Amino acid sequence: MKKRRLWFRLIKRGLIGLLVIVIGLGLFFQTSYAQKLFYPYPYRPIVEKYAVQYGVDPFLVIAVIRAESNFMPQSQSHKGAQGLMQLMPDTAEWIAKSKGDKSFTLEDLKDPEKNIQYGTWYLASLQKEFNNTTLVLAAYNGGRGHVQEWIKTQQLDIDHLRVEDIPFQETRKYVQRVLFYYPKYKALYSTG
Structure with a gap:
């Protein structure tokens, strides 16, 4: 007993x-300390530098990087997108031409600074065209032309836009991921 x-x-x-x-x-x-372990902010000075330069929310940029490459600068997708922000080589060459960057080579896509600079510039150009975060992210992932077509054919109603209505499943899931990360980064790292 x-x-x-x-x-x-x-x-x-x-x-x-x-x-x-x-x-x-x-x-x-x-605690925010522990949450920062799960939502790190590597490359912060580079992200903030180009976010300010091109007028893009830095928390959106870091959320895109998290969704695209999980912070691995040598990443390459099965479709050929490269680097932290997973830029396609032809898109990067178009950006270089638009910016007048004659020194750009495809090797630069593996360089975190150049990749973040070009990816942030591209986000800014999409913001000017679409002026809606969901559409910007859909265009970043699924292509500007596809988003234009979805709007033109009314597959996407920009007055009642829902992520669930994005026609490409991969793009829809991508937008959902970025929109999940974005407010977390904003809450953890905004300073005012």
Whole structure:
């Protein structure tokens, strides 16, 4: 009988200790410090430099980078998109031509600074055209021409725009991912 009571006490103490650990971990993961472990902001000076230069929200840029490459500068998609912001080579060459950057080479897509500069410039150009974050992200992923066509054929109603209405599943999921990350980065890293 004494052994049984001893076991019950040990189990009770163990469960209480486990409960204290679980509660402690739960409280820790609610802190902004812990959340920043899950939502890091690498390349912040570069992102902020080009976000200011081109008039793009830096938190949108970092959310795009997170969704596109998960911060891996050597990333390459099965379709050939490269770098942190997963730029297609032909898009990057068009950006270089538009910016008058004669020194650009495709190797530059693996350079974090050049990739972020070009990706942020591209986001800015899409913002000027579409003036709607959902459409900008859909165009960034699915192509400017496709978004123009979806609007023209009324597959997307810009007055009642819903992410669920984006015709390409891959683009729809991409937009949902970025729109999930975007407010988290804004909440964690905005300074005022």
